[in-house]
Amino acid sequence: xNQSTNQSHRPQFQTKRPISNYEALNPTREDDDxxxxxxxxxxxxxxxxxxxxxxxxxxxxxxxxxxxINYSISRYCWQGNIFYSPLENELAxxxxxxxxxxxxPGGWLLDMATEFPNSTFVGVDISSMIPKDQQPxxxxxxxxxxxxxxxxxxDTFDFVFMSHMFTSITEDQWQDVVDDLVRVAKPGxxxxxxxxxxMNSTAGPVTREIQTQLTILMRSxxxxxxxxxxxxxxxxxxxxxxxxIFTGQTTTPLGNGTVGELAFKNYKASHFAVRLHECMGxxxxxxxNMFKISQKEVxxxxxxxxxxxxxxxxxxxxxxxxxxx
Ligand SMILES: C[S@@+](CC[C@H](N)C(=O)[O-])C[C@H]1O[C@@H](n2cnc3c(N)ncnc32)[C@H](O)[C@@H]1O
Numbered sequence: 001x002n003q004s005t006n007q008s009h010r011p012q013f014q015t016k017r018p019i020s021n022y023e024a025l026n027p028t029r030e031d032d033d034x035x036x037x038x039x040x041x042x043x044x045x046x047x048x049x050x051x052x053x054x055x056x057x058x059x060x061x062x063x064x065x066x067x068x069i070n071y072s073i074s075r076y077c078w079q080g081n082i083f084y085s086p087l088e089n090e091l092a093x094x095x096x097x098x099x100x101x102x103x104x105p106g107g108w109l110l111d112m113a114t115e116f117p118n119s120t121f122v123g124v125d126i127s128s129m130i131p132k133d134q135q136p137x138x139x140x141x142x143x144x145x146x147x148x149x150x151x152x153x154x155d156t157f158d159f160v161f162m163s164h165m166f167t168s169i170t171e172d173q174w175q176d177v178v179d180d181l182v183r184v185a186k187p188g189x190x191x192x193x194x195x196x197x198x199m200n201s202t203a204g205p206v207t208r209e210i211q212t213q214l215t216i217l218m219r220s221x222x223x224x225x226x227x228x229x230x231x232x233x234x235x236x237x238x239x240x241x242x243x244x245i246f247t248g249q250t251t252t253p254l255g256n257g258t259v260g261e262l263a264f265k266n267y268k269a270s271h272f273a274v275r276l277h278e279c280m281g282x283x284x285x286x287x288x289n290m291f292k293i294s295q296k297e298v299x300x301x302x303x304x305x306x307x308x309x310x311x312x313x314x315x316x317x318x319x320x321x322x323x324x325x
Pocket of ligand 1 (some may be wrong): 053055059067070071101102103104105124125126127144145146147162163164165167168
């Protein structure tokens, strides 16, 4: 692991509290904040407030816009290859059923549904973000909490895709979620995961300090920000999957050029969206100042975020216990 922070280069910023104020992200009903109909409103932003849902990012118009931009950056960084599972021909022939789990505003689904008009695409997400008037006829959406189980029978989809969900799934929940992705895939179908690696990159000291603080904050909610490169291990425990796990990797620059600058802006916005400053016990302006330095650092250090893909095939004859023996 490339940890560029060392004691002599520790940043000068001191948080007002030695330990992050995790409670800032974990409101209770006694708080002054407004909690209504499963949502928590704070500083003009709307967040989920549901049992078992640890997702810390908002669900509102600004976040929908941020996720759309994220998807465009991701597509660019993968040079337009938006899936790796070997299904191109089948999708083009048609009749395939495809599921995107945690589809957000549906950038991936809309691209896929347009490119493969004879196959059927379904997205699920806890928030409904895909504009109805933009949904082609081969695209459907279901609002659900994936931690209650995917609302589909076993063996339904030829392709099950899930990307950038590491802030939505606690370490304890990961295996159940991946088991469920495999359950709803048809025998012979493919399951593909794509996740980023938040920390493992060359970074300057202030950038690293911000990353460390966010990592601590997320850990307080059970979320491992560095799980991206190892999510394949959840495939390894599933008997219904073929042994071979295929991989792909790319990077997103966090500076140095137009895409990097856009990525940095989006990345920075996500830290304010989870109210990292409150958790660190510093003002918004102090976090802004840290990001000003970080923006220079990412250029100087050529900081990138690594993005990983893992995909595997469900066995054609899936392993089911045979009660007759
Ligand atoms: C970082 S976004 C990723 C969106 C999309 N997959 C992408 O790659 O652009 C995480 C998504 O997970 C959704 N999400 C979070 N918790 C969820 C849950 N418990 N059930 C279903 N969706 C959830 C959020 O609403 C959000 O759209």
